[in-house]
Amino acid sequence: MGHSSTAESEDGVLSVDSPLSNDGDNFGGSSNGGVVLKKGPWTAAEDAILVEYVKKHGEGNWNAVQKHTGLARCGKSCRLRWANHLRPNLKKGAFTSEEERIIIELHAKMGNKWARMAAHLPGRTDNEIKNYWNTRIKRRQRAGLSLYPPDLCLQSLPENQQQLSSPRIYDGDKACDILQSNGYWAPNIMFDSLNSLRYAPAVPGIPGSVSMGNGFASPHSYGFVPQTIGVSGQAREPDEPMSDYESGGINEAPMFSRTRTDSCVNKSFQSFGLCYPYDTDHTKKLLSSDFNPDTDFMSDVTYSASEHFSNAQKSELPSLQYQETGLGVWDPPPESFDSLVQSPLSGPLPSHCPSPGSSGLLEDLIYEAMALGKSENQSSARATSSNVSHGEVADGSALRTCSTEFKGCIDSNSPSGNSMGSLFSRYTPTTGRSLEDDVTMHHVKSEVFDPSWILDDESKVDYSRPDAMLGSCWVEQSGPASKQRGSTTDSIAALLGDTSASASTRGFTSCSWNNMPPVCQISDIP
DNA sequence: AAGCTCAGCAACCGCGGACTA
DNA sequence: TTAGTCCGCGGTTGCTGAGCT
Known part of the structure; x- marks a missing residue:
């Protein structure tokens, strides 16, 4: 022409x-x-x-x-x-639930590598995926939700730890390559000293407490929006397909511990905003030789409620809840979370456990919870303090003896003890039923953001009560409690807009405490 | 009905890697 | 080895239509 x-x-x-x-x-x-x-x-x-x-x-x-x-x-x-x-062969139209699931997984795995992600989605273009993701980010930011399902963040911890054994993480490869090497992001040097802690609780009865703490309180947690913390597998991603994994399944184990673990810190972090499991730039920084995992992660992490959105909006994977000074020092902002959570405990701590207060935002919470929980059930600490292996935990007998809800917060079955792969494996449909089917299969209760929570005086929390520990995200199959939050969840549902179901009916499902999480690798992803 | 807001999408732009002479 | 070119990728912008006031 x-x-x-x-x-x-x-x-x-x-x-x-x-x-x-x-x-x-x-x-x-x-x-x-x-x-x-x-x-x-x-x-x-x-x-x-x-x-x-x-x-x-x-x-x-x-x-x-x-x-x-x-x-x-x-x-x-x-x-x-x-x-x-x-x-x-271009596929037009909205992404299917399966495609969405894949995108989420791939993004957790690759970061903003749209073209590579597109390679996993036949008929889809990098631009489509990018647009989808950007839209998703905006949507979730508005809703105050995490970019990833909480499980993705939490469960990445073990993977992160696994990566520590790989020299590649230090060899100057691009962060994304490193991450991809084992199928997941993870600036994990921070966990270097924590490897042995995975099943050797830093705090008696708190297996994985340290790593969990890192998972939350360190920049590596890149967390989640607190309101979704603790709902892993229960909290429905408002704009994500319901999956076996996310729904958690009534009898699906891995969720429970995360639920409680998250819940323990959930509310304390609710104002922290979005964080992302992967940030190339920051990862590189973190991988730098002068990075000190002990100090940088544990002390300089900030939790700025005032910054998280700007961070999230600007960067690919904003993720970090700290700010970088010109000198490359992570400076806590004035509104550091330290100001919100006072170090509750005193007394000697395990040498390998960052002391509350100094590090320890999450640890602070854990310690506090621990102290309270301990007073209620000493056996809990004993039971869980045993040096259990992953498989041993599967026994669950010890855990079962721990009736306190606190235990759940620090259960070795917690996300920190769950692999990213297991998460993904759960994401990966194995039943053949649609994601939407899962929505209807489980009566779920959505996690909602309760702004008032963070404002609550910590002392008001009764850690001996599951509902207190878990806050709004306590699993509830049915009953008054679920109705209590109905208005809030509904509003969330309205906010999310893209869901046909009320938030009240999505997101949460109760999880067994004592079931063991499957462990598999993210390599399951196509 | 008109104006406004916002989500979604298409396309542009700049950068950088790969390739070649 | 270096410079030039091609190409792909990721970030960003701007348009459009739907929904809301």
Whole structure:
């Protein structure tokens, strides 16, 4: 169609003499060999020209398109148009639940590697995925929800620890490569000294408390929005498909511990905002040689409620709840969480356990909870303080003896003891039923954000009570409690908008305490 | 009905890696 | 080895339509 470079201003497209000019890039210019290149939306005629060209010459050599066809489009634009709209086998329409699930997993695994993610989603383009994700981010930010299902964050911890054994994490590879090496993000040096703590509780009766603390309180937690903490597997991602994994399944074990673990710190972190499990830039920093996991993570982490959104909005995976000074020091903001949570405990601590107060935001909470819980049930501490292995925990006998809800917060079955892979494996449909099916299969109660919680005096919390410990996210199959929060959850549902179901009916499902989490690797992901 | 807001999407832009001469 | 070119990727922008006031 012999496109004149001067006859393309119809259809609302940019005029050929648009001020948008060549930026010097061979692709991006508005002129090419004297031909003024067009910008803006493509017309059907242009599409036809491009399709015809590709049929004849195949993909690639995009700069030649203009030369061969006269199409007043730069090669870059042609490639984009072809890749995103014209190439065959493109899948149009909304993402399916399965696709959404995959995207979430892949993003947790890869970060913003849209093209690579697209490779896992036949018929989908990187642009589509990127747009989807960005939309999702916005939506979840507005809702004050985590970018990832809480499980993704929490359960990554063991994976992180596993990575520590890999030299690659220090070898200067790109963070994403490192992360991909085992299927998950994880700036995990912080866990270096914690490897042995995974099942050797820093606090008697609190297996994994330290790592859990890191998971939450360190920049590596990249957490979650607190309101979703503790709802792992229960709290429905408002804009995500319900899955076996997320629904947790009534009898699905791994969720429970996370639920309580999260719950322990949930409310204390509710104002912290979004955090993300993976941040390339920060990961690199964290991987730097001068990074001190002991100090940087545990002391300099800040939990700025005033910053999290800006961070999240700006960066790919904002994730970090700390701010970086010009000197590369992570400075706590004035509203550091330390101001909210006073170190509740005194007395000697395990040498390998960061002391409350100094590190320890999460630890503080744990300690406090521990102290309170301990007073109620000493056996809990004894039972869980045993140096149990992953498999041993499966026995659950000890855990079962621990009736205090506190135990759940620090249960070795907690997310910190759950692998990312297990999470993903649970995400991965194994039953064949749709994600939506799961919504109906489980009576669930959504986690909701209760702003008042964070304002509560810590002393008001009765840690001996599960509902106190868990706050709004305490699992409730049915009953008055679930109704209590109905209005809030409904409002959340309304906020989320994209769900057909009320938040009240989504997100939460009770989980067995003592079931053992399956452990598998993220490599399960296609 | 008009105006406003916002989510979703398409496209642009700049950067950087790969390749080649 | 270096410079030039091609191409892909990721971030960002701007348009459009739907929903709300």
